[in-house]
Amino acid sequence: MTPRKQQSTSRLQPTPAVAWPIRVAMVLLFVGLLLACAAAWVVPIEVFQQWALDRAGTGEFAKFEAIGEAEFSVWLVRIVSLSLLIVGSILWRDLARWVAFVNAAWTGLMQVTRTDDDGAAQAHTSMMQRLRTVGIRAFLCSWAVLFVAHTVHAIGLRIHDWPYFRFNSGEVVLPNMSVSNKAVIRYLQQTTPPHARILVASDQKLFFLSYYLRPRTLLHQMHPGSEHVIPLKDQERKLEAYRLSDLSAEDLSRMNHDFTLEYFEHPSMVDAKQVLDDSAWIAFIRGREQNPNLIPNYLVRLRPAGAHQP
Amino acid sequence: MMSLLILLVGLIGQWLFGLLMASCVLRRKDQPEPTLSELAGLGFAWGVGIPAWLLFVCSFCGMPLGLLPSALIAGIGYIGGGLLLRSRWRCSRVAQPYDVGQASIDRNDVALCRACQILIACLMISTSLQVLQTPQKLWDERAIFALKAKVLFEEHSIRSPILLDPDFVQYHPRYPLLLPLAEQNIYAFLGQVDDRWSKLIFPALYCGLALSTSGVLSRTMSPGRAWLAALLMATVPVMLPYEYGFLCGQADAPVACFHGLSMLYLWDGLQRLRRGEAHAAPFLVAGICGGLTAFTKDEGIAYLMIQVAIMGLFTICAIRRMPDLRRVLTGSVAYVVPAAIAIVPWMIHRRSLPTTTEMNYFERMTLSLFVSRLETLLWSVPHLFHRMFWEWREWGLQWWMMVAAFAIRPQRSLQRSQLLFLFDVTAALMSLLVAGMLAPAQLDEHIGGSSHRFLMQIAPVTVLFAATLFTRANPPIETGVSMTQK
Numbered sequence: 001m002t003p004r005k006q007q008s009t010s011r012l013q014p015t016p017a018v019a020w021p022i023r024v025a026m027v028l029l030f031v032g033l034l035l036a037c038a039a040a041w042v043v044p045i046e047v048f049q050q051w052a053l054d055r056a057g058t059g060e061f062a063k064f065e066a067i068g069e070a071e072f073s074v075w076l077v078r079i080v081s082l083s084l085l086i087v088g089s090i091l092w093r094d095l096a097r098w099v100a101f102v103n104a105a106w107t108g109l110m111q112v113t114r115t116d117d118d119g120a121a122q123a124h125t126s127m128m129q130r131l132r133t134v135g136i137r138a139f140l141c142s143w144a145v146l147f148v149a150h151t152v153h154a155i156g157l158r159i160h161d162w163p164y165f166r167f168n169s170g171e172v173v174l175p176n177m178s179v180s181n182k183a184v185i186r187y188l189q190q191t192t193p194p195h196a197r198i199l200v201a202s203d204q205k206l207f208f209l210s211y212y213l214r215p216r217t218l219l220h221q222m223h224p225g226s227e228h229v230i231p232l233k234d235q236e237r238k239l240e241a242y243r244l245s246d247l248s249a250e251d252l253s254r255m256n257h258d259f260t261l262e263y264f265e266h267p268s269m270v271d272a273k274q275v276l277d278d279s280a281w282i283a284f285i286r287g288r289e290q291n292p293n294l295i296p297n298y299l300v301r302l303r304p305a306g307a308h309q310p
Numbered sequence: 311m312m313s314l315l316i317l318l319v320g321l322i323g324q325w326l327f328g329l330l331m332a333s334c335v336l337r338r339k340d341q342p343e344p345t346l347s348e349l350a351g352l353g354f355a356w357g358v359g360i361p362a363w364l365l366f367v368c369s370f371c372g373m374p375l376g377l378l379p380s381a382l383i384a385g386i387g388y389i390g391g392g393l394l395l396r397s398r399w400r401c402s403r404v405a406q407p408y409d410v411g412q413a414s415i416d417r418n419d420v421a422l423c424r425a426c427q428i429l430i431a432c433l434m435i436s437t438s439l440q441v442l443q444t445p446q447k448l449w450d451e452r453a454i455f456a457l458k459a460k461v462l463f464e465e466h467s468i469r470s471p472i473l474l475d476p477d478f479v480q481y482h483p484r485y486p487l488l489l490p491l492a493e494q495n496i497y498a499f500l501g502q503v504d505d506r507w508s509k510l511i512f513p514a515l516y517c518g519l520a521l522s523t524s525g526v527l528s529r530t531m532s533p534g535r536a537w538l539a540a541l542l543m544a545t546v547p548v549m550l551p552y553e554y555g556f557l558c559g560q561a562d563a564p565v566a567c568f569h570g571l572s573m574l575y576l577w578d579g580l581q582r583l584r585r586g587e588a589h590a591a592p593f594l595v596a597g598i599c600g601g602l603t604a605f606t607k608d609e610g611i612a613y614l615m616i617q618v619a620i621m622g623l624f625t626i627c628a629i630r631r632m633p634d635l636r637r638v639l640t641g642s643v644a645y646v647v648p649a650a651i652a653i654v655p656w657m658i659h660r661r662s663l664p665t666t667t668e669m670n671y672f673e674r675m676t677l678s679l680f681v682s683r684l685e686t687l688l689w690s691v692p693h694l695f696h697r698m699f700w701e702w703r704e705w706g707l708q709w710w711m712m713v714a715a716f717a718i719r720p721q722r723s724l725q726r727s728q729l730l731f732l733f734d735v736t737a738a739l740m741s742l743l744v745a746g747m748l749a750p751a752q753l754d755e756h757i758g759g760s761s762h763r764f765l766m767q768i769a770p771v772t773v774l775f776a777a778t779l780f781t782r783a784n785p786p787i788e789t790g791v792s793m794t795q796k
Contacts, residue, residue: 101421108422112535115718115780132718139714143707147545154440154551161444170445170452170505200479207453210479214460214503217472218479227667228751230759255477 018096026095030088037081040074048074068163076159113137170212177208180298184263185212187284191302192216192259199257199305203241203269205231219255221247238266257305265298275299313501320499321357321510323384326391328357333394335594346398347540348525352595353391355518355571358511358564359602362491363652366468366605370655374466375491380498419534426537430520430544437513437550440557446505451559453481456505459493463503468659476664483664486656488606489561509559515567516556519770520544522571526578527777539777543570546773548705548766555766561607562763568606569613570770572599573734576617576645577778580624580727583637593644600645601652609741609767614649616737620730621645627726674748683747690746690757694739697761705762708772715776722779731775738768 049070056066091098115132165173174182181204188209192198198213200206200220210218225240244262264270276282278301286294332352336344361383368379446456457480461472468487472478493508500507524533524540531539549555549563556563579592600617603610621642628634698709712735716723723732742764746757 101424104418104421105425108416108418108420108425108534109538111418112422112532112538135714136718139707139711143542143545143711146703146707147547150547150551154557157553158440158443165444167443167506168445169503170447170456171503173445175445175447176449205453206479207449207457207481211452211457211460214457215464219475219477220479221477222666228669228749228756230751230755 018099022099023095026088026092030085030092033081033085033088036077037085040077040081045071045074065160065163068166069159072159072162076155110137113140174208174212180265180296181208183285183288184300185209186288187281187300188213188216188261188302190284191280196259197257198259198261198302199252199255200261200263201242201244201247202261202263203239203266204263205239206263219257221251221255235266238268241269243269259305260303262299262301267297270297270299274301277301278303313499314507316501317496317499317507320380320384321496321514323387323391324361324380324495325353325357325387325514326395327383327387328355328360328391329353330387330391330394331356331360332595333391335598336591338589338591341589341591343398345525345528347521347528349398351518351521351523351525352571353518354514354521355567355599355602357387358492358514358518359488359568359605360598361495362488363602363605365491365495366487366659367655369466369468370659375462375468375494375498376466377498377501380495419532422534423537426524426534426541429541430537433544433550434513434517434520437516437556438510440551441509441513442506444506444557446509446559448554448558448560450481450561452505454485455489455559455561456493456508457481458485458487458490459497459508460503462487462490462494463497469662474662474664476666478664481667483666484608484660484668485561486605486607486610486660488602489559489564493559505559512556512559512563515564516544516550519567519570523574523770523774523777526574529578530581530778531780535777535780539773542711542777543770543773546706546708546769548708548762548769552705552766554763560763562766564606565603565610565613565767566770568599568603569610569767570774572596572603572613572617573731573771574774575599576621577727577730577774579641579645580730583634583641584725584727586637590640590644593641594648597645597648598652601649604649604653605656609764611653612741613734613738613767614653616734616741618646618649619737620733623733624726669745669749669751671745671748674750680747686747686753687743689753690743693754693758694742694761694765697765701762705765706769708769709765711776712772715779719779723775728775728779731771731778735768735771735775738764738771 049067052066052070053063056062059065113133113136115129115136164175174185185208188198189212194215195217197217197219200209200218202220203226206218206220221242223240223242229237229239231237231239241264243264244260275296275298281300281302282294282296285296285300286292329349329352332349333344336349336352361380364383365375365379369375373379446452458473461470461480462468465472468491473480473483476483489511492511493505496508496510497503520540520543523543524536526536527539528536544550549566551557554560554562573596575592575596579589579596582589582592596617600610600614604614621638625635625638625642628638697705702710722728742757742761746753749756
């Protein structure tokens with residue numbers, strides 16, 4: 001008999017009845033899912049959001065996060081529970097076959113994790129081989145548990161991400177950067193034409209600015225002392241940088257530009273007398289922060305090319 | 311909505327293009343058909359890598375980047391790959407999977423296959439959804455790759471004066487362009503920059519690695535075992551769901567994919583040599599994947615050098631046995647030539663790029679520097695072992711699996727095809743230590759902040775080492791899960 005025929009005849013064999021504990025477990029699972037699905041779809045999202053808000057911490061963004069996370073979680077439960085109900089219904093129609101499938105897959109797993117099945121068939125297995133087999137199975141079990149734990153953690157992270165990203169592109173969100181970086185990006189987007197070439201003197205790593213400000217071109221002569229230095233949060237580490245006055249006429253002419261920007265954040269690089277120099281910037285940041293008396297603690301000074309030269 | 315539809319059509323076309331390329335390299339008249347999972351897997355990986363490389367060559371020759379070349383590649387994919395898939399589909403209706411010439415495959419093994427396939431499919435869907443949920447948000451993915459992708463999309467050329475300007479604000483200007491070009495390719499279909507959609511290439515590479523693993527391994531082990539190995543490959547936590555793995559736009563996971571595939575096919579080639587079969591195809595695939603690794607990130611050059619050295623060593627070992635020597639030599643040439651073709655244009659173009667923020671390892675390599683920095687090993691060696699074995703909760707059990715597999719099968723671990731993995735891992739770890747000695751950066755920040763990502767790049771090799779130790783002693787080559795055998 002060919003293997004194909006063997007397979008088709010095995011399909012024709014009557015499938016054994018499903019044991020009652022499995023049926024009961026399936027029914028309980030189904031009822032539980034139905035209740036969760038109904039609750040998630042019938043109860044308004046605002047109820048869950050209010051519940052989360054009441055339990056939010058006192059952090060700066062805690063309430064914002066709680067509302068967004070509750071929204072995402074409810075939608076996740078709605079979609080997952082509905083999908084599981086549909087899948088469960090399909091399984092239920094042919095439960096005996098699916099149980100047989102799971103049993104076969106389990107047996108298959110037991111077979112392929114035996115260490116004594118390669119080469120010629122052996123009449124008996126040694127204690128060492130049995131130990132190896134048990135070891136492999138225990139290892140695979142640990143592997144699976146670890147992966148499930150990581151997956152649960154990842155789902156938690158995605159829930160946490162939702163309030164901030166909400167299917168928006170990076171251009172909209174400006175993720176994972178300092179508040180000052182974001183403000184400078186928005187300011188330059190507002191005040192410079194799209195294809196402007198901007199020469200920057202700064203003690204900041206400007207890669208994110210360069211990325212989000214495209215098609216503007218950012219030019220910056222990096223100080224060799226800060227080329228391979230990783231910046232730390234809140235200016236904990238000073239990055240060596242050239243001031244605009246340090247650049248020679250040759251440098252300035254080489255870096256053909258339409259605007260110059262001075263952007264310094266480290267206290268030792270900021271002259272308090274200069275922070276209010278750029279009136280457009282001050283108006284912008286005060287409007288952004290909704291504080292008409294704000295005096296920023298970092299220097300941003302944007303000027304058209306040549307304006308900084310005496 | 312229309313642009314998303316164009317993107318979807320374009321991406322399917324490029325997957326078919328990758329599948330066509332894989333089929334062209336792997337199909338031989340005197341050989342059984344490669345499995346569909348192998349072709350589909352390579353199609354995913356090559357559907358990202360080869361179009362990016364072709365776009366690079368086109369732009370290198372002066373052709374502007376944009377929708378036209380991307381659509382052309384997709385068009386070829388639809389015509390060639392579509393016809394190929396159609397013919398295989400017809401064949402598959404004649405012969406069902408697992409049922410021909412595979413008396414050893416029982417229903418339990420088929421059920422295990424199906425279970426693993428279902429789990430891998432769920433993982434792929436979940437990965438794609440997670441990837442699309444967040445835009446590019448990490449340091450390297452934006453500062454190095456996404457920024458270049460934006461410039462390439464806007465300037466339509468790899469020779470853009472902006473990328474050649476040493477004062478333009480970009481990180482690692484000399485990093486290879488596979489990812490920027492692959493992202494640019496997506497923007498070309500989309501018609502605009504959106505750094506969520508450009509992340510779609512990463513789940514494709516993840517699928518490519520998992521599916522190819524099952525496809526290749528099913529040639530030498532039962533399909534159940536092969537798919538279990540693929541499932542293990544797909545569930546290494548450091549590659550997924552860790553944020554710096556396949557869920558983000560950084561280059562470490564793509565390097566893991568291409569390097570893993572390269573090692574997988576080198577192993578396959580060596581296995582065939584061991585059985586006295588002379589086939590260049592696996593070495594060709596390994597060479598192309600090796601070249602794509604070097605075109606993804608600079609570490610790829612080190613991996614390429616390691617693989618060339620290993621093949622050279624095997625050639626020297628075979629020098630006394632003439633028929634063996636001829637086969638190993640053929641394999642080595644078949645590996646080196648496509649790898650060289652893949653990286654030579656890039657190496658030529660690279661010389662015109664600025665060196666700002668580059669570490670210049672090769673230029674800094676002097677004996678005096680080595681000697682003066684020897685004490686860094688006192689920190690970096692324990693750090694590396696700590697990362698590999700002690701921090702398994704964060705990065706996964708793959709290193710323990712490698713050690714356990716060695717302990718269970720010590721003799722088989724020392725066969726030539728298995729030594730390939732051991733040499734590769736050892737040499738890769740040594741390169742990281744050397745990089746730590748040479749880098750002009752603070753050691754604990756440089757190595758400490760990146761060693762987990764480097765170890766991710768070789769994680770597939772550890773899984774392959776363990777999985778391939780459980781092949782049959784004398785496997786028949788026809789035991790693969792074929793969709794077309796008659």
